[in-house]
Amino acid sequence: MKKIIKWLMDENPLFVLCLGLCPALAVTTNFENGYLMGLCVMMVLLLSNITVSLLSRFISDHMRVPAYIMIIATFVTILELLLQTYVEPLSKVLGIYIPLIVVNCIILGRALSYASKHKLKDSILDALKIGLGYTLALGLLGFIRELIGSNTITIMDRISGLTGYVMKYEVFPTNDFIPNALFTSPAGAFLTMGLVLGIINMLRKGDVK
Amino acid sequence: MNLIGLFITSVLAENVVLTKFLGMCPFFGVSKDKEGSFGMGLAVMLVITLSSLVTYFLYNYVLVPSDTEYLRTLLFILVIASFVQLFDIIIKKNFKSLHNSLGIYLPLISTNCAVLGVVLLNIQNKFTLLEVLTYSIGSSFGFMLVIYIFSTIRERLKHAPIIRSFRGLPIAFITAFIMALVFSRYIGA
Numbered sequence: 477m478k479k480i481i482k483w484l485m486d487e488n489p490l491f492v493l494c495l496g497l498c499p500a501l502a503v504t505t506n507f508e509n510g511y512l513m514g515l516c517v518m519m520v521l522l523l524s525n526i527t528v529s530l531l532s533r534f535i536s537d538h539m540r541v542p543a544y545i546m547i548i549a550t551f552v553t554i555l556e557l558l559l560q561t562y563v564e565p566l567s568k569v570l571g572i573y574i575p576l577i578v579v580n581c582i583i584l585g586r587a588l589s590y591a592s593k594h595k596l597k598d599s600i601l602d603a604l605k606i607g608l609g610y611t612l613a614l615g616l617l618g619f620i621r622e623l624i625g626s627n628t629i630t631i632m633d634r635i636s637g638l639t640g641y642v643m644k645y646e647v648f649p650t651n652d653f654i655p656n657a658l659f660t661s662p663a664g665a666f667l668t669m670g671l672v673l674g675i676i677n678m679l680r681k682g683d684v685k
Numbered sequence: 686m687n688l689i690g691l692f693i694t695s696v697l698a699e700n701v702v703l704t705k706f707l708g709m710c711p712f713f714g715v716s717k718d719k720e721g722s723f724g725m726g727l728a729v730m731l732v733i734t735l736s737s738l739v740t741y742f743l744y745n746y747v748l749v750p751s752d753t754e755y756l757r758t759l760l761f762i763l764v765i766a767s768f769v770q771l772f773d774i775i776i777k778k779n780f781k782s783l784h785n786s787l788g789i790y791l792p793l794i795s796t797n798c799a800v801l802g803v804v805l806l807n808i809q810n811k812f813t814l815l816e817v818l819t820y821s822i823g824s825s826f827g828f829m830l831v832i833y834i835f836s837t838i839r840e841r842l843k844h845a846p847i848i849r850s851f852r853g854l855p856i857a858f859i860t861a862f863i864m865a866l867v868f869s870r871y872i873g874a
Contacts, residue, residue: 494854497709498798542766549759557755572805575758579798581710662704663865670851670858677850 489582489606490613491676496582499573501665508630510618511611518607521583523551525591529599532592544587549578565634621668625660688819695823701799702831703865708799722836726829732794733803736768737821740804761804769794
């Protein structure tokens with residue numbers, strides 16, 4: 477268990493490298509949006525890492541960045557169309573943050589620094605590791621913000637058309653706990669992120685000692 | 686829609702950085718000194734305005750008639766990247782001093798989500814040409830304003846006594862939180 481956490485946290489794209497901030501703060505107003513956005517990014521990352529590691533021999537050095545951006549943009553467009561067709565409510569909420577995956581520094585960064593230099597198997601593993609770490613981070617942010625901001629945890633609501641279940645729970649009895657809507661507002665995203673980063677820093681120092 | 690209202694809204698109440706979280710990377714990365722953030726802001730402003738105009742015409746006169754709206758992401762990122770390249774070459778040739786101060790920020794802009802974000806928002810909100818112009822100038826001005834204010838605060842933060850684990854990025858996020866609170870109040874209750 478400790479090993480898994482270490483594997484996911486050591487190079488966590490969001491908390492350690494601070495990449496991909498823009499969707500991380502924008503869509504994590506509830507748990508469901510958070511982890512689904514993470515999964516979307518992971519899917520694009522996986523596909524682009526596979527393609528890049530297969531094609532990198534044929535792409536000349538000074539054409540690398542434009543070529544990789546085009547590869548990523550193609551997969552993002554596919555994802556966008558799929559979401560629009562099958563889970564429309566979700567694609568409405570995530571809105572422009574789906575096409576914005578194109579300019580997510582995580583994906584281009586991994587393509588340039590890892591997938592273009594490694595074999596297929598390593599690239600897939602790398603994409604899974606980074607993608608899972610990112611999903612976990614987004615889920616955590618969404619969890620905290622939804623719990624404090626609206627006193628609920630949404631596991632499946634917008635994708636219920638696809639899965640057939642609605643899973644949305646109230647956590648505390650309404651009389652005991654007054655939710656603070658600040659946390660689901662844009663400003664709350666900055667606060668949550670700052671606090672989580674600070675607490676992670678504290679825990680890491682504890683590790684060293 | 687009232688153009689002046691749109692401009693003020695896009696600068697203050699719907700600031701791209703503080704309410705839509707676009708352009709976060711330069712916001713936390715570049716904003717360590719004042720001059721840098723000012724240069725970055727100017728460059729972003731130019732690129733956003735020009736690429737908004739170009740993508741407006743491309744979307745409405747090429748993609749919509751040919752029924753290929755789904756290609757917008759691909760096309761827009763291509764437009765932005767080539768714009769940044771073109772801009773880089775022109776400035777290098779004609780305005781040497783400007784290039785020296787902007788030079789390092791230009792390549793960063795093509796992966797700046799503020800540019801693609803504003804361009805996509807223009808399309809999503811179905812703006813007319815004048816509104817596109819107002820919105821893109823307004824929101825890029827908002828970007829510049831916020832990043833400049835933030836950099837001046839960060840210069841002071843360097844000398845502030847903060848708990849060790851919160852130094853650097855965590856306190857930067859909390860500063861951004863206070864700024865976002867102030868800006869969101871412009872909506873009025």
